[in-house]
Amino acid sequence: MSVFIIITLIILVFIIIYQIGKASEHSAVLRGGEKVKAQTNNIMAVLLLVVFALGMWGIWFCHSIFVDRMLPVAACRTGVNYDNMFYYTIVVTGIVFFATQAVLFWFCYKYRASENRPSFFFAHSNKLELIWTTIPAIAMAILVAIGLRNWYDVTAPAPADATIVEVVGKQFNWIVRYPGKDNELGKRDFRSINDATNILGMDWTDPHNMDDIISQSGELHVVVNKPVKLLICSRDVIHDVGLPHFRMKMDAVPGITTTLCFTPTITTDSMKLITKNPDFVYEIACDQLCGKGHYAMRGTVVVQSQADYDKWLASQQSYYAMNHSAPADAKPAATTEAPKADTVKAVTKN
Amino acid sequence: MSNEHIIIQGSNVSHAAESAGHHDDHGHDHHEQHFIWKYIFCQDHKVIGKQFLITGIIWAMIGALMSVFFRLQLGFPDSTFPIMEKVLGEWAKGGKLSPEFYYALVTMHGTILVFFVLTAGLSGTFANILIPLQIGARDMASPFMNMLSYWFFFLASILMFVSLFVETGPASGGWTTYPPLSALKEASLGSGVGMDLWLLSMATFVVSSLLGGLNYISTVLNMRTKGMTMTRLPLTIWALFFTAVLGVLSFPVLFSGFVLLIFDRNFGTSFYLSEIFIGGKALPHIGGSAILYQHLFWFLGHPEVYIIMLPGMGMASEVLSNHSRKPIFGYFAMIISLVGITLLAFLVWAHHMFVTGMSPFLGSIFVLLTLLIAVPSAVKVFNWITTIWRGNIRFNPPMLFALGFVSLFISGGLTGIFLGNSALDIHLHDTYFVVAHFHIVMGVSAFFGMFAGIYHWFPKMYGRFLNNTLAYIHFFITFIGAYLIFWPMHYEGIAGMPRRYYDYSAWESFKHFQGVNAFISIVATVVFFAQLLFVFNFFMSIFRGRKVTEKNPWGSPTLEWTTEINPGHGNWVGEIPTVYRWAYDYKDDGHGNDFIPQTRPLAPGEEEH
Numbered sequence: 001m002s003v004f005i006i007i008t009l010i011i012l013v014f015i016i017i018y019q020i021g022k023a024s025e026h027s028a029v030l031r032g033g034e035k036v037k038a039q040t041n042n043i044m045a046v047l048l049l050v051v052f053a054l055g056m057w058g059i060w061f062c063h064s065i066f067v068d069r070m071l072p073v074a075a076c077r078t079g080v081n082y083d084n085m086f087y088y089t090i091v092v093t094g095i096v097f098f099a100t101q102a103v104l105f106w107f108c109y110k111y112r113a114s115e116n117r118p119s120f121f122f123a124h125s126n127k128l129e130l131i132w133t134t135i136p137a138i139a140m141a142i143l144v145a146i147g148l149r150n151w152y153d154v155t156a157p158a159p160a161d162a163t164i165v166e167v168v169g170k171q172f173n174w175i176v177r178y179p180g181k182d183n184e185l186g187k188r189d190f191r192s193i194n195d196a197t198n199i200l201g202m203d204w205t206d207p208h209n210m211d212d213i214i215s216q217s218g219e220l221h222v223v224v225n226k227p228v229k230l231l232i233c234s235r236d237v238i239h240d241v242g243l244p245h246f247r248m249k250m251d252a253v254p255g256i257t258t259t260l261c262f263t264p265t266i267t268t269d270s271m272k273l274i275t276k277n278p279d280f281v282y283e284i285a286c287d288q289l290c291g292k293g294h295y296a297m298r299g300t301v302v303v304q305s306q307a308d309y310d311k312w313l314a315s316q317q318s319y320y321a322m323n324h325s326a327p328a329d330a331k332p333a334a335t336t337e338a339p340k341a342d343t344v345k346a347v348t349k350n
Numbered sequence: 351m352s353n354e355h356i357i358i359q360g361s362n363v364s365h366a367a368e369s370a371g372h373h374d375d376h377g378h379d380h381h382e383q384h385f386i387w388k389y390i391f392c393q394d395h396k397v398i399g400k401q402f403l404i405t406g407i408i409w410a411m412i413g414a415l416m417s418v419f420f421r422l423q424l425g426f427p428d429s430t431f432p433i434m435e436k437v438l439g440e441w442a443k444g445g446k447l448s449p450e451f452y453y454a455l456v457t458m459h460g461t462i463l464v465f466f467v468l469t470a471g472l473s474g475t476f477a478n479i480l481i482p483l484q485i486g487a488r489d490m491a492s493p494f495m496n497m498l499s500y501w502f503f504f505l506a507s508i509l510m511f512v513s514l515f516v517e518t519g520p521a522s523g524g525w526t527t528y529p530p531l532s533a534l535k536e537a538s539l540g541s542g543v544g545m546d547l548w549l550l551s552m553a554t555f556v557v558s559s560l561l562g563g564l565n566y567i568s569t570v571l572n573m574r575t576k577g578m579t580m581t582r583l584p585l586t587i588w589a590l591f592f593t594a595v596l597g598v599l600s601f602p603v604l605f606s607g608f609v610l611l612i613f614d615r616n617f618g619t620s621f622y623l624s625e626i627f628i629g630g631k632a633l634p635h636i637g638g639s640a641i642l643y644q645h646l647f648w649f650l651g652h653p654e655v656y657i658i659m660l661p662g663m664g665m666a667s668e669v670l671s672n673h674s675r676k677p678i679f680g681y682f683a684m685i686i687s688l689v690g691i692t693l694l695a696f697l698v699w700a701h702h703m704f705v706t707g708m709s710p711f712l713g714s715i716f717v718l719l720t721l722l723i724a725v726p727s728a729v730k731v732f733n734w735i736t737t738i739w740r741g742n743i744r745f746n747p748p749m750l751f752a753l754g755f756v757s758l759f760i761s762g763g764l765t766g767i768f769l770g771n772s773a774l775d776i777h778l779h780d781t782y783f784v785v786a787h788f789h790i791v792m793g794v795s796a797f798f799g800m801f802a803g804i805y806h807w808f809p810k811m812y813g814r815f816l817n818n819t820l821a822y823i824h825f826f827i828t829f830i831g832a833y834l835i836f837w838p839m840h841y842e843g844i845a846g847m848p849r850r851y852y853d854y855s856a857w858e859s860f861k862h863f864q865g866v867n868a869f870i871s872i873v874a875t876v877v878f879f880a881q882l883l884f885v886f887n888f889f890m891s892i893f894r895g896r897k898v899t900e901k902n903p904w905g906s907p908t909l910e911w912t913t914e915i916n917p918g919h920g921n922w923v924g925e926i927p928t929v930y931r932w933a934y935d936y937k938d939d940g941h942g943n944d945f946i947p948q949t950r951p952l953a954p955g956e957e958e959h
Contacts (some may be wrong), residue, residue, distance in 0.1 A: 244846025
């Protein structure tokens with residue numbers, strides 16, 4: 001009922017505005033159509049100029065609000081390059097933006113209809129076309145050059161000493177696996193997966209699997225200033241490892257292993273000081289729509305010193321040991337299974 | 351080249367030429383058509399165009415209402431809106447959207463606006479209304495196929511509409527419907543019956559689009575009136591022609607992608623599926639590639655962006671020139687840039703896939719080709735600006751929208767330079783930066799092109815004007831609102847805030863954007879009501895608008911204004927006019943007019959453009 005009342009009200013208001021509009025058009029005709037038309041035209045020209053001025057103020061105002069809410073300094077070398085390149089691109093596009101918008105709105109005002117000044121018949125000029133084909137082409141060439149240099153830098157093969165970590169997405173959390181003492185990840189097969197004791201389908205006949213560790217908290221721990229190579233997979237649908245603080249992103253696709261390599265340069269603790277936020281965490285955001293819990297598919301990265309990292313790694317039990325020392329008790333696996341569900345408001349219960 | 355005899359050869363249209371012939375002999379005394387044949391199963395291109403437009407408007411309202419609902423959830427995650435429960439029922443129990451339905455709304459909003467409104471509703475409307483009228487033809491090459499094109503679209507609409515009411519909800523995997531999410535019923539509620547209906551609807555939609563597109567191409571190439579060479583065509587026709595070319599060449603690829611997805615969903619194939627463990631069991635599929643679908647999808651998906659943009663570009667060119675009383679600047683440069691955009695549109699699809707793990711080398715090729723598109727786009731912008739330079743600008747509603755189109759196209763186009771560069775995309779991909787970019791450039795900007803077209807050609811369609819006061823209110827709220835909504839989103843995106851999230855409050859990195867999200871939602875709601883005002887103006891003016899009293903109210907040189915105020919089927923009473931000059935002769939004709947119609951022969955000693 002109330003929906004109908006609201007709809008009726010809206011239509012009523014519209015009819016009133018329409019009738020006012022119609023009446024004003026009729027009265028315009030009575031008062032001498034051409035004169036009123038010219039008046040309206042001038043009003044519109046001024047209004048456009050006002051909108052432009054307000055817009056410029058709005059851009060400045062918007063920027064002043066957001067400038068403190070942006071991401072903190074990039075936490076890896078390629079990320080710093082990223083920010084520089086972003087800055088160059090902002091400068092180039094910013095100049096074009098302000099110049100073209102200003103000219104557009106200024107022309108609107110300057111060349112508003114006037115009886116004394118006929119329009120200027122000016123249909124083409126090859127010289128002008130040449131100028132504004134060449135200049136954007138050169139600007140684009142420069143941006144492409146900077147872009148490709150950074151692109152090949154970001155996607156370069158990982159250095160040989162990089163720590164290898166496997167990150168597997170599933171609806172709706174991340175599973176992080178470390179290769180353990182032998183420094184080699186064991187084989188796994190999706191047909192061996194069971195959610196109680198083998199969430200990654202690790203092949204227990206492969207000796208490399210015996211010491212592999214699955215992070216119990218679901219956190220990804222990495223050492224500061226040491227390259228890390230992520231092997232990214234998915235168990236079900238496409239997910240995406242989004243690392244905003246490292247300016248990186250890579251899809252997790254079932255059946256395909258993708259990689260991402262970066263060298264974190266700022267520990268989580270230092271970042272807490274930089275951002276003056278004691279709750280700061282590096283977050284992994286799933287960036288590919290993966291189902292109803294997509295928005296809650298949150299992982300965390302802990303960047304720490306070598307000593308802290310070693311201490312943490314020593315505290316972790318191998319996944320095999322966890323699930324085979326006490327075969328009757330499947331609970332530890334269950335806790336590994338959904339470590340993040342609590343951070344989200346009543347979402348992921350099936 | 352006269353098309354009179356061509357029309358008579360087609361059995362379906364013979365009555366068009368006949369009725370025109372009748373006019374010659376007996377005036378208006380031919381028998382009245384039945385309502386069904388005149389307004390429903392009609393083969394008159396003008397009626398079909400109106401059918402596309404009105405269906406598009408209805409879909410646009412549904413799609414926009416959906417965005418208001420999910421924006422309310424996003425802006426006010428802790429509040430409840432009882433009105434939502436009234437409209438959406440179970441899906442918004444207690445006045446709060448469920449996450450599944452939030453995603454379903456996002457998906458439907460995208461699908462509806464991209465395909466049903468900005469493809470069918472935009473090029474369907476204006477290709478139909480403008481092509482025959484502006485090239486001087488009595489109707490399309492095949493009016494019957496043209497009618498089928500609408501009815502396939504109608505069928506697609508019905509299927510999509512029905513999918514909103516199935517128990518598991520409509521498709522909810524995003525408008526791109528990437529498998530495996532969209533392929534597996536276990537993966538999400540929306541991947542059930544809703545997804546099947548979505549695929550059927552879209553397949554039907556592709557049929558509609560191809561029937562229309564083939565028709566537009568053959569009409570432009572074969573049915574131009576005597577003297578209407580390709581280089582005398584208005585830019586609207588060039589733009590609609592390339593739109594149709596893009597659609598005809600890329601929609602079949604999308605269709606194949608959908609067919610494979612239908613097979614994967616229902617017949618146990620593994621085109622897109624490999625090594626999946628879901629719903630507590632391992633699936634038998636091995637060897638497929640989920641990325642294959644993305645290649646097939648984006649091979650249409652990117653040209654689709656230009657299918658949406660080009661009609662707006664063409665109409666803005668026409669409107670800017672007409673209401674500045676000045677020829678379009680760089681007519682040939684405008685055509686060449688359209689050709690450039692059309693060619694490049696097919697070569698850039700993988701820039702949507704930079705972070706799928708594709709080879710970095712392949713990525714770099716797509717970076718180069720993508721940024722190349724900025725060049726023809728820049729040429730167009732500079733030409734538009736030069737067109738209004740030293741003009742005599744009349745700020746009629748279509749002109750305001752055309753100017754808004756240019757402003758938004760600049761803003762949205764420039765952010766594309768960030769996203770097309772893979773090294774920058776790697777952070778911005780799938781964040782609100784992308785949302786802001788494509789909404790400004792192919793959402794609002796394309797809509798502004800469409801509004802410019804509607805306000806400009808409404809007098810031709812209905813013989814009446816839209817109400818100007820409402821039009822001005824509509825323009826300013828929409829223009830300012832669009833920037834207020836989408837400008838702040840860039841900042842959210844730069845901060846890495848992912849798109850398609852139901853709630854950000856658990857995220858340390860993004861939760862401080864809550865206030866901005868609420869602000870955006872409020873503005874979006876206001877802008878939604880401004881659109882309702884337009885819709886109201888549209889339907890009210892069909893019946894109550896100020897009547898058009900002269901044939902050529904805008905003083906335009908093009909052919910559509912040489913017809914009667916309310917042209918019948920066949921368009922011209924008597925002979926189709928012959929064309930002698932290009933479409934932009936805005937100069938003194940020696941009789942106090944500031945334009946010379948295309949139908950006037952060149953004066954002695956006058957050089958053609």
